[in-house]
Amino acid sequence: MKLWSSVRGQAEKMAFEAEKMVRVKKEEAAMGEVRNQLQAKQLSLGEVALGLFRSAALANPEIAALAEEIAGLEAKITEHEARIAAIRAEQPKGAEEAEGQAQAAAPSAEAQARKFCPNCGKPVPPGAAFCAECGAKLGA
Numbered sequence: 001m002k003l004w005s006s007v008r009g010q011a012e013k014m015a016f017e018a019e020k021m022v023r024v025k026k027e028e029a030a031m032g033e034v035r036n037q038l039q040a041k042q043l044s045l046g047e048v049a050l051g052l053f054r055s056a057a058l059a060n061p062e063i064a065a066l067a068e069e070i071a072g073l074e075a076k077i078t079e080h081e082a083r084i085a086a087i088r089a090e091q092p093k094g095a096e097e098a099e100g101q102a103q104a105a106a107p108s109a110e111a112q113a114r115k116f117c118p119n120c121g122k123p124v125p126p127g128a129a130f131c132a133e134c135g136a137k138l139g140a
Contacts, residue, residue, distance in 0.1 A: 049063055050063070050070065050132075050135070051135040054131075054133070054134050054135035055135040055136075074132055078123060081123075115128075117134060117138065118136070118139075119131060119134050119136035120133050120134040124138060
């Protein structure tokens, strides 16, 4: 009887601990959702602040430093996009030379579809509402 009582006590303790773990996991999941919402709001705030800084409506040395870093990262992205376009345009060796010259002379569909800011002339991603470089509002 003492063994059975000990087993039952251990089983109840394990059930209690398992139930606690389930509640903790639920709270962690809920907290994760709130953190995601917080990060989305922080991202939105950052985008607004960057736009204001670029339009000279906001002057702050910390934002200026971050804006310079962002501009550098955007330039790197543009470089990578150009490399990707060049790689996609590559033809295998031995392909007809005339076909390769014709394709090289004609702009790719990707290059034709690329949009540029009317204010600063920098490339803008599809669907962007504001220029990431100067903050200018873009048309439809």
